[in-house]
Amino acid sequence: MDKVNDAVTGCKRPLLGMTLPELEAVVKEAGLRPFAAKQMARRLYVGRAKNIDEMTELPKSARQWLAERYTIGRSAPKLESRSADGTVKYLFATRGEGVDYLTHGEGGRDVEAVYIPDKDRATLCVSSQAGCRMGCRFCMTGRQGYHGDLSSAGIINQILSIPESESLTNIVFMGMGEPMDNVAEVLKAVEVLTAPWGLAWSPRRITVSSIGKLDGLRRLLDETKVHVAISVHSPFPSEREGLMPVERAYPAYKVMEAMKKYDFAHQRRLSAEYIMWKGVNDDMRHAEALARLLRGVDCRVNLIRFHAIPGFDGEPSDKDVMERFRDRLNSLGVITTIRASRGEDIEAACGMLSGEKSAEL
Structure with a gap:
């Protein structure tokens, strides 16, 4: 089983590490237009976002929807x-x-x-x-x-x-x-x-x-x-x-x-x-x-x-x-x-x- 998606862990799925097709699937699930996937990718990998609120290209309602289900997935070294x-x-x-x-x-x-x-x-x-x-x-x-x-x-x-x-x-x-x-x-x-x-x-x-x-x-x-x-x-x-x-x-x-x-x-x-x-x-x-x-x-x-x-x-x-x-x-x-x-x-x-x-x- 893919433990990243295992609800038993109590962890949200990270957006970090997702490929463009995977982000496109998230965008579709969120009811957003397809081009939003590239916007998310740019924020993740070029903008190096640490939280979903930084994805300001997306509507606030979409960011709230994402935050309920996903996390950016950044974690500083211990x-x-x-x-x-x-x-x-x-x-x-x-x-x-x-x-x-x-x-x-x-x-x-x-x-x-x-x-x-x-x-x-x-x-x-x-x-x-x-x-x-x-x-x-x-x-x-x-x-x-x-x-x-x-x-x-x-x-x-x-x-x-x-x-x-x-x-x-x-x-x-x-x-x-x-x-x-x-x-x-x-x-x-x-x-x-x-x-x-x-x-x-x-x-x-x-x-x-x-x-x-x-x-x-x-x-x-x-x-x-x-x-x-x-x-x-x-x-x-x-x-x-x-x-x-x-x-x-x-x-x-x-x-x-x-x-x-x-x-x-x-x-x-x-x-x-x-x-x-x-x-x-x-x-x-x-x-x-x-x-x-x-x-x-x-x-x-x-x-x-x-x-x-x-x-x-x-x-x-x-x-x-x-x-x-x-x-x-x-x-x-x-x-x-x-x-x-x-x-x-x-x-x-x-x-x-x-x-x-x-x-x-």
């Missing part, structure tokens, strides 16, 4: 943590202030988004789920288990409700959860971000990360032009399975075979994300096997330093080892960079997001 490097981590409730942002799952945990300023770029890393089903051993989100899917309202709220919202240049779906495990709501959020009636962003400002869940990934690639990042972390199946149980269902070689059918040379980019552990996956044998895995795919590699989490016995690779690994891949024709680590001191770096238990527990 907490923020600021890093010495300028990174900011925001904690958002999945339920509260009359809004339920979960479409599936029992809840019980809030979600985090991370704002990363870097010279002329301002990136927000957003979450698509509370927790995660994928069970990656090195990831704090995966270790907490699955608590629910975020609605498109819950995703868009992260983007519109941080103080730096209007200065954002990029969005990455690399926060809590596996986006392709919640692909319908992620696609709605991407539509809101890129449609002319929404925020009208170029899809090249958006990157969606995945462990390679192919059914959802194919939908994303067929229906959008956003950039895609695939978590690999080892080119050897048995090693990858030990780190990422999803290797059994979605082997990396099958994922990369599927990627060969798509054009990543022009409007969008494909990258392989590769966390590096000392003595585990950072030698030349791994570099050469990774190059073979990516052969025939227009794909670049991002090397990521491991960030220690409780309960996982692993150490980050040394800087010089990562540089040699990078140089070897580049010599083999694979464009490779080392991603700068940001926000580790506030547990906002890659693999460290966990949210916190909600008051409902």
